[in-house]
Amino acid sequence: MTYILLIFLSSEIYKKIGGLGKLKLKRGYYLYVGSARKNFEKRIKRHLSRKKKIFWHIDYLLSDKRTSVKKVFYTDFDIEHEVAKQIEKEFEVIKKFGSSDCKCTGHLFYVGSKVNRFREMIEKMRFFELETN
Template structure:
C-alpha cells in the first residue's frame, strides 16, 4: 500500500536536538506534525516510526528518539501519488514551519510544523487531506502486523 501520512508528535519539554547532518534545531513544548510518504509500504513506514528501536535515518527519527516525545496520532491516506508536498503546503498556511526539517529531497521549506494545540493540529491534517481529495484515516483503520 502506497500513501501519505502525518505523524502528530507531542513534545513535553522545550529542547535543542542535533538532527543528523542538519545540525541543531530548537523545539518548543507543544505538538508537531511531520508529513511523509511511503511509496512502497505505508503500514511498514508507519510501524517503523512508531517503533522505539530503530536506526536514526530520517530527520523525524531524531525527534522521535528524544525521551520527551511521543506520537499521539497518525493521519494517513492510501494513494499512488506523492502528495506530501501538497499536504505540507496546506499545513504550512496555519502553523509554524520548522525550516529545513524533513524536506531535503524537495523544494518545500519544511515537512515539520509546530502547533500549541493537538486538536487543532489533527484537524488541520485531516482538512489538508480532504483539500487534496484524499480520505483521511487513523491508526484504527490500519493493520500494523
C-alpha cells in the first residue's frame, strides 16, 4: 500500500532530522509519501501518535507539537516512488527526506497553501481518503 499524509506546520521550524542534520521548514502544508507492505493500520496509527521511538525522518517531524496530520490518503498499489516523482513535478521537494532507501529526490513536499492543487492530483491518482477520527 502507498499512502500520503497531508501535514500542517503551524509555524516555521528549525529542527534536527536524523542524519539529514538541521532543516528549516516553512509554515504551511506538506505531503509525505510512504508505503506499508504489511500492517498499514499500525503504520498510520504510529504516524498519528506523538509518543514513539524516533526511527524514520518523518518521526522527527511528526513528534513536534507544531505539526498535525490533517488527512491520510491511500491506494492498495505499491507505487510510492512513482507517486513521489509525480508530486515532485508540482511541489517543492525536501531533498533526501524519507528517501534514504531509494533513488527518489525526497518523499516530503512543501505544498504551502496550494492544497486544492494537491486535491486535484489525488483525484487523478485515484487515492482514497482514510477516516482518522
